[in-house]
Amino acid sequence: MKEILESSSFMPSFKEAVLTLVDEYTKRSDCLFGRLAGLHYQMFSKSIIEIERVAAAVELIMLAGDLLDDFVDQDGLKILWTDAMFVTSLHIHMAIGLLLAGQKAIADLPIDDYKKVRAQSYILSRLLQSLNGQHMDVTNDIQTETDYLQMLKKKSGSLVAMACFVGTALAGAEKNTVIIEKYANDIGIAAQIDNDIDALYRWDEKNDIKAKKKSLPVLYMLASKRDNLLKQYFSNHIDYNELYAQKEKVIQQMEQEGAFYYAKVMSQIYKEKALQEIEKLDV
Template identity: 80%
Template structure:
């Protein structure tokens, strides 16, 4: 069997993204920057959101037509979100959007967000289905904005608060991708199940991203911004003294901590902070897999979804 997931080829989705951008941006310099940004995004991303949107459309419509266009539309919106997130956090400083003047970076991000939404509107699919998809896009993007703000401004103290923030920040985006596909297929009856596994996939992905950021101090500003991810919370509740405790209690400043970054990572590994986060990520992935099994669809479609998560 050729699985549904393999049918959504990354290179084909990238070409659709570029086609949408070429038709949407008329100023040559801006268009060139956007196309370069797509190339950079392709190298860094597995297109999780776009593939989820495309696969859900295929699952519930059993239709291959428009699948790659749907995946590309959603992936453009996700790239816009990544750009805005990087600009706020001052992460990924070597990317096109962060090296460009702020006004250009904002034009790229906002343009991509609008181009992705317009591409949904332009699909050769019934208008009522596209209207439902647009409602999911706006509602879940707003929910994610609230989660992003919590991440930046809230003083998260507990694991429960962290999970709630991540549900809003990341789970809502995964749900958006899944629901765009189901709405365009005009499928509604599995909504509760999809919501559950979308949240679980989003939480697992965010935990993985947070762990990755802790190893990439020169590219990510999570520690400098004192974001309390799962491994950080683990270290702050440890009975042993450690450099992160000293930093978060303002006994050590960031420059002093950065000089000892290898020791910080070593302490986190020795204390089991990364191991704990990996276990929690796997737990949420397993929860998602269990929910997928409850879908009222053919087993080959369930397998396609599981391949994306794993």
């Protein structure tokens, strides 16, 4: 990732800021999307000379998405910057720069042009799908479990699919796309359910409850026949400060009602569905 950015035409001060960001990012990230891209390239390609650059390019694109996601949700910005007014412009510029650097790295690969065009087509189409899912999420356009799962498929499943498809397209093995799309979506849904469960335990770091996002455990509690604090909050009978003051009780109610257990079971179901599709691959 650093090699790609070092060779970019970014002005020195901006390049330094982006390289510092990558340092921080790689300390807390397993670079799973890049590894997915590299894995799919390796599965279907006879040559794996460019595998690390393929993985790095995808990871730069995903880092750009993380920056924009944090900006929209107002999560985690304080970790990297202290001046909120400075954050706004630099944050957006970094995201755009990383997105373009990742795309250019793919365009510069010594691979057949048709394969690179197909890979970039998948990047654009899946990023657009993810944007639609993100819009559903931030506008709280979720009323039912079906809405929630459809949002996750768009928001998260499409990003997993993008990483898988980049490697597959660059290897020239697009006949596998139907199977790959199915298990990629299932992996994305399962992973996001797990993330949403984690966010409910980390109120001081995440804004999900304050923003009234209806994740699977929250939907479960809202559908409960029993009265609970989340119901009172979502129906505006108590405000966020009143809810936060009783956050331990909120978690306790969710555990006692089985909201977390239900969400974990749903996550496991999608993981099992993904494994069933993966078994169909002729690799």
